[in-house]
Amino acid sequence: AQSVTQLDSQVPVFEEAPVELRCNYSSSVSVYLFWYVQYPNQGLQLLLKYLSGSTLVKGINGFEAEFNKSQTSFHLRKPSVHISDTAEYFCAVTVTGFQKLVFGTGTRLLVSP
């Protein structure tokens, strides 16, 4: 079975600082990886995804993530955050050929001025 670990439950950061949200996964087969963002009282919005090809994936709102197979990681980064990036971020994995998304426990990004 697949699993996702988001080690940081909360990441406080100042506006315009860089940020990295960590995600590690466990699977014995090939996976697809996703990052979703959830703004307060809203649904989930896809930030970016890795299906195959280039290991550096660029998403919306200036976010990017790098797939590292040897370290089974898919960390999310942004070089300069804004107040509006304050939200809950979820990493998720699905096994190729299967549709179930398995989510991590989420990381709350708190951006302060």
Add this chain to the structure above:
Amino acid sequence: DTAVSQTPKYLVTQMGNDKSIKCEQNLGHDTMYWYKQDSKKFLKIMFSYNNKELIINETVPNRFSPKSPDKAHLNLHINSLELGDSAVYFCASSQGTGETQYFGPGTRLLVL
């Protein structure tokens, strides 16, 4: 032109009642899902339907019964509601395996 919509947005009800949540997608996708997000924000899949057929049932109590009248709709009926059913329920849809799942805005259920 909402892609995935859910009704109602909020649902407050008493223990023991029966309630339904509706989901509709206008993306032409063939697969739809229900997820439950608990008070700690943990998201877990409950059901998945592909072309109106159940393909995933993740050890959900049989008080929960999904129904898919057509590819664009996946409703969730809950019998004999319990306090522990209080959560946010998200509907999602996708086209094909490994494709992006698009989520609805969620239904916030509170059981008193």
